[in-house]
Amino acid sequence: MSNVLIVESENDKFFIEALIAHISANIEIGQPICAIDEYECLGMSKLEERLRALTHRIIKGEIEKVGIIFDADKVGVKKRTEQIQEKIYLVINELELENRTAIFDSYIQNKDGNGELETVLKEIKSKDSTIADCLESWKKCLPDDKKVSQKDFDKFWIQIYQRYDQCTKKEQKQAWRKCDNEISLSKNIYDLNSPILENLKKFLKEIGE
Numbered sequence: 001m002s003n004v005l006i007v008e009s010e011n012d013k014f015f016i017e018a019l020i021a022h023i024s025a026n027i028e029i030g031q032p033i034c035a036i037d038e039y040e041c042l043g044m045s046k047l048e049e050r051l052r053a054l055t056h057r058i059i060k061g062e063i064e065k066v067g068i069i070f071d072a073d074k075v076g077v078k079k080r081t082e083q084i085q086e087k088i089y090l091v092i093n094e095l096e097l098e099n100r101t102a103i104f105d106s107y108i109q110n111k112d113g114n115g116e117l118e119t120v121l122k123e124i125k126s127k128d129s130t131i132a133d134c135l136e137s138w139k140k141c142l143p144d145d146k147k148v149s150q151k152d153f154d155k156f157w158i159q160i161y162q163r164y165d166q167c168t169k170k171e172q173k174q175a176w177r178k179c180d181n182e183i184s185l186s187k188n189i190y191d192l193n194s195p196i197l198e199n200l201k202k203f204l205k206e207i208g209e
Contacts, residue, residue, distance in 0.1 A: 003065040011181045018185040022192045025208030051091045058102045067207035068106040071116030077108045107203040118154040126191040132161035
C-alpha cells in the first residue's frame, strides 16, 4: 500500500520532499494541484478533483492514508482545515458506498495562524540574509498606493535570499536553474531542524507509517 500526500504547488513539493528525506519518511507525493504559473490557485475545487481521482486506488486497496498540506494564507488554520474537511467528507461518503475506508489527515502551513510556505521558509532561513533583509526598508518607503501584500513580500524576500544572498555571481547568471526553489532546498540554507517544523514532521511521520 502507498501513503499519498497532496500539496498545493511545485514549491511545496520541493520543500516537503526535502523534509521527507530529512526524516526518512515513506510517502508518495502526487502532482501538485496548482500549475506552476498559477499565482492564485483555486485550491479547494482542485482538491476535490484530486481526492476523487484517488478513490479508485483506495477502492483497489492501493492507498491506506492520504495527507493534505495547504497554506493558511489569510483565512487562517481553522477555516482552511474546515474547508479541507468538507472535501474529505465527500470522498468518504463515496468510499462507504464501496465498503472501503482510508485515513485522511491535513496539515496547514502557517506562522502564528496565518501565512504560507514562504512565511515558514523565511522563519527557518539559516544563512546570511543581508540583501533580502534590506527589503524591509524598501517596503517602508513604498507609497500607500504601491504597497505590497505580506504574501507578495514574503515571496519576494525568498527569491532575493536564494538568488542574491546564497548564489554565487556565476550561479546568478543562470538563476532560473541554479537559484530556484528546488536547487535552493538542497543547499542547506534552511534549518530543517527548526522547532517551527516539529508539528509538520510529526504529521509526515504519521502519514508515512
